[in-house]
Amino acid sequence: MSARPALSPVPGTVPAEAVIDVSDLWMRYGATEVLTGVGFSVRRGEVVALLGPNGVGKSTTIEILEGFRVRSAGRVAVLGEDPERGGRRWRSEIGVVLQSWADHGRWRVRELIAHLGAYYTPYARQPWDPDELLELVGLTGQARQKLRRLTQGQRRRLDVAIGLAGRPRLLFLDEPTVGFDPRARHDFHGMIRRLAETEQTTILLATHDLAEAERLAHRIVLLAGGRIIADGSAAELARRAGAAGEVRWTRDGRQFRESTPRPARLVHRLYAEYGADITELEVRRATLEQTYLTLVADWESGGVATADAFVARPR
């Protein structure tokens, strides 16, 4: 079977001003090839979710973009620079949320934010006022609290505040809401949206939480078998993957439901057949979870190995 091309970005959504631009990225750990020709880009103000099965190389990709890891081959530009050569000014424009500061329990919230913010003062375009930053992440009420007294959700918001301390143009989030309760997750998502909308912060988010990706991301980039196999909005990928939506209806007091990749066609048929006998009708688009499972299964059945024949070997 021949390799299929990756589902590419929706026309018109391709970055005009690419904050991240990656092409033909390769990464090997010893004899293990993890990334074998990854390419994608991210535009200013976009929130992009990087998805893929465990161990596929999401963190590796993000760490290469952050300049924490040296790639084996390929071209990478982040804010116009190669991360391997990015200097202190370049670093000051990037926010990283990886580890938790939870172990530094004796610091007080505002004190820590003000302290870390000072590191960026020589570089930051317009440093955050600590109180303004705490308000943005919803920690105003905890400003004078010691870190060890924060809840898990509050600690993670503090991690984000720390990532934002230098008012970065680009923020990397690696699995930001693991272990959050629904309320903390909801609040966190609101904060990320505000950042993208009001600050035009570009955000690259690696997550396994598909509902989170669907809620937050303008675009989904799906990594499998060392390559990007899909890149587009959740709705666009669902349509192109032919992932099933669901139609529910009630007729003669009985409830029905049917999964179909073409809900409009089913609705048309139902009305043609039963007309006014249909009393309730609901159409649900395929969830990102269904789309993801369809794409990954489809890719696996297509044979990942064949894709390599279409990718230039690394230098």
Ligand SMILES: Nc1ncnc2c1ncn2[C@@H]1O[C@H](COP(=O)(O)OP(=O)(O)OP(=O)(O)O)[C@@H](O)[C@H]1O
């Ligand atoms: N320093 C390292 N040395 C050797 N192998 C590594 C190293 N770091 C990561 N790997 C391997 O590279 C592969 C990709 O790991 P990575 O952490 O990037 O994946 P991931 O998609 O983020 O995984 P997860 O979803 O489980 O967090 C894995 O097989 C991992 O074991």
